[in-house]
Amino acid sequence: MxxxxxxxxxxxxxxxxxxxxxxxxxxxxxxxxxxxxxxxxxxxxxxxxxxxxxxxxxxxxxxxxxxxxxxxxxxxxxxxxxxxxxxxxxxxxxxxTREQKLAARLLEEQHRAYLDELGKYRRQQELHNHFALQWVHHMKTPVSVIDLLSQEALRQTAHTEEEQRHFAASVQEEAERITNGLEMMLYSARIDKFEFDLRIERTALHELARGVLNAHKRLCIRHSIFPRLEGEAWVETDPKWMTFVLNQFVSNAIKYSKNKPGSKSLLLRIMPQANNGTLLSVQDEGIGIPSHDIPRIYDPFFTGENGRTTGESTGMGLYLTKQVCGRLGHALSVLSEAGKGTTFTVSFSPQGIHRLAQKHE
Structure with missing residues (x-):
């Protein structure tokens, strides 16, 4: 040129x-x-x-x-x-000239915006790559356990009925861990295209919560956790994404309660809020979250003290939960005390849905 x-x-x-x-x-x-x-x-x-x-x-x-x-x-x-x-x-x-300076300034602003978007994209790619590697690492454990259980079953020609039930329950639990890992990976991939997979509708929150509890009923029985649902409400939300959020809360409650001796309760309470809003709280009696970990629980890949102790955490569940609630316009808060339990609360408000609509206009 x-x-x-x-x-x-x-x-x-x-x-x-x-x-x-x-x-x-x-x-x-x-x-x-x-x-x-x-x-x-x-x-x-x-x-x-x-x-x-x-x-x-x-x-x-x-x-x-x-x-x-x-x-x-x-x-x-x-x-x-x-x-x-x-x-x-x-x-x-x-x-x-002044015109040239304005044009150059425009180029500079566009260049800065381009670098910001590029940085966000690279950050997202790093998150996905890191999560994929971490997910593969975590999925190796249940696969290895299933393989060991199968080898043990082949070595023993006879099993008591109790041993057979224990074997079947162990295999099923490991299979569920793989299923949950696959679901986590799927939702992690979908979160970047959230607006393409969004359907806001009037939803029976109590039916949604009951379905999630029923899906985890076997694990609750096995680990002496007694779930309970209180209250009813209809809210404007996306049923599929909210099911994912509730699954994360309930599975975390079971994960961090199962090793605690004795019987534990798991309470899902639906309460009315001012200005036609609704609160949904998920309260467990697990090991709780240390106070120094609470400010970082929504950071991607942050497993915290509990995650490192149990060895089952990917650090992505609460991160995705926070992302989903924020994009749906629902506020999310947490209260926890180490050794006594944790309560996650989702606030549904009509204003949140309006903000969501304005964001996608």
Whole structure:
């Protein structure tokens, strides 16, 4: 691509040159008309000098303007040839006119916005890649356990009925861990295209919660956890995404309660809130969350003290839960005391749904 040659510069300013020539022509015409009226007042040499002087100043203006703008266009040409967007500051530095400075400023703002979006995209890719590697690592455990159980079953020719039930329950639990891991991976992939998989409708929150508890009923019985549902309400939400959120709360409650001795309760309470809102709380009697971990529980890949102790946490469940609730317009809060249990609360409000609608308009 050619740079700003003198010929290109003059062609771009052809209109200005024509206007200048027209003004000089009209000025000479007026001088000649005055000379016809007053022959002794204006001589031909004066008219000639005027034309030469006018052309000189026009040419001088063009040359100076060309020299003044040439560095700016040179930087533009370098930036276009490099095509890496790293010469915005140089373009801004070489800008001369106010229009050029505004255009350069616009380029700088667009470049900054581009880098921000690129940074977000790279961050998302890093999260997905890290989660995929971590997920594969965690899925190796249940697969290995199933393999060991199968080998043990093949070695023993006879089993008591109790041993058979224990074997079947163990295999089923490991299979459920794989299923939950696959579901987590699926929802993690969908979260970036949340708006394409969104369907807000009036939903019976108590039916949704009851279905989630029924899905975890076997694990609750096995680990002496007694679930209970209180209250009823209809809310505006996406049933599929809210089922995912409740599954995370209930599975975490079981995960961090099962090793605690004795019987434990798991309470899902639905309560009315001011301004036609609704609160849904999930309260367990598990090991609780240490106070120093609470500010970071929604960070991606943060497993915390409990996650490192149990070895079953990927650090993505609560992160995705926070993302889903935020995008649905539902507020999420947590209260926990180490050794006594944890309560997660989701707040459903009509205003949250309106904010969600405005976000996607």
């Amino acid at each position: 050619k740079g700003l040659t003198l010929a290109v510069f003059l062609r771009d300013r052809l209109l200005y040159i024509v206007v200048c020539m027209l003004i000089i022509f009209l000025s000479v015409l007026m001088l000649l008309l005055e000379r016809e009226r007053y022959p002794k007042l204006i001589e031909l040499n004066t008219v000639f000098y005027f034309v030469v002087l006018a052309l000189f100043f026009v040419a001088l203006w063009l040359v100076l303007d060309y020299l003044r703008l040439r560095p700016y266009y040179k930087q533009l040409l370098i930036a276009i040839e490099r095509s890496d967007g790293l010469f915005t500051s140089a373009i801004l530095h070489e800008a001369v």
